[in-house]
Amino acid sequence: MPATPPVHPVSGDPDDTEGLDGAIRTLLLVLPRAVGRIKRLEVPGELREMAxxxxxxxxxxxxxxxxxxxxxxxxxxxxxxxxxxxxxxxxxxxxxxxxxxxxxxxxxxxxxxxxxxxxxALEQWLAPGARAWRTALTPLSPAERRAVVRAFTAYEAALAESDGS
Structure with missing residues (x-):
């Protein structure tokens, strides 16, 4: 029986078949895309001039x-x-x-x-992000949700430490 080839994490498969480095590669691809989408969210007209x-x-x-x-x-x-x-x-x-x-x-x-x-206007502007998190977190157990929150918090702290802020 032929061996099943490992699934490449960049393909979007969430399986951790390539270990830590595979997960890091996936996140390095996904996070900038997510940030780009967030930046493109249209600010409602009544908020736009408020900068x-x-x-x-x-x-x-x-x-x-x-x-x-x-x-x-x-x-x-x-x-x-x-x-x-x-x-x-x-x-x-x-x-x-x-x-x-x-x-x-x-x-x-x-x-x-x-x-x-x-x-x-604020709800219209901020709701897409809340909906996306709800979609991502709903299928997870409470322990898995805590792990995601801890990971993002640690990631942000490590970035802050590396840039001196």
Whole structure:
């Protein structure tokens, strides 16, 4: 009986028949294509003139998915200093993408939210990425999902370390 030839990972077959180097080759092909597709997502007209940057996407995504929160909560989720989160919130508030209001229970705190007028455009812009992740992660077990998240987090950290940021 003839031996079955190994499946080349660049062909798209997810089997890890070539080991670590095969997985790395596949990811080196797939990730730039994914980033290119993300960059080509059309920004809705009402957001285009606001010059929103990638640094805003995580903040906006947290607020869309999790609802209103304090600047401190945003800083914790974004893994940045509260002053950095506050600067981002101020920038987006001036552009009309965020609302800041006083916390009814503690007047020193500010609650940040997405105004209803901005919600449809933001959802339209960010939804394709969320749908793609949902499609990719749904068939996985919770342990497999945690492994994917850990791998992407470690990958980003290694890139940050190599470029000194």
């Amino acid at each position: 929103l940057a990638p640094r805003h996407l995580s903040l906006l995504s947290f607020l869309l998915l999790d609802g209103p929160m304090t600047v401190r909560e945003l800083a914790d989720r974004l893994e940045v200093a509260p002053t950095t989160a506050s600067l981002l919130v101020g920038e987006l508030s001036r552009k009309g993408v965020l609302d800041r209001r006083e916390d009814a229970h503690d007047r020193r705190r500010r609650i940040v939210s997405i105004p209803e007028s901005a919600r449809p």
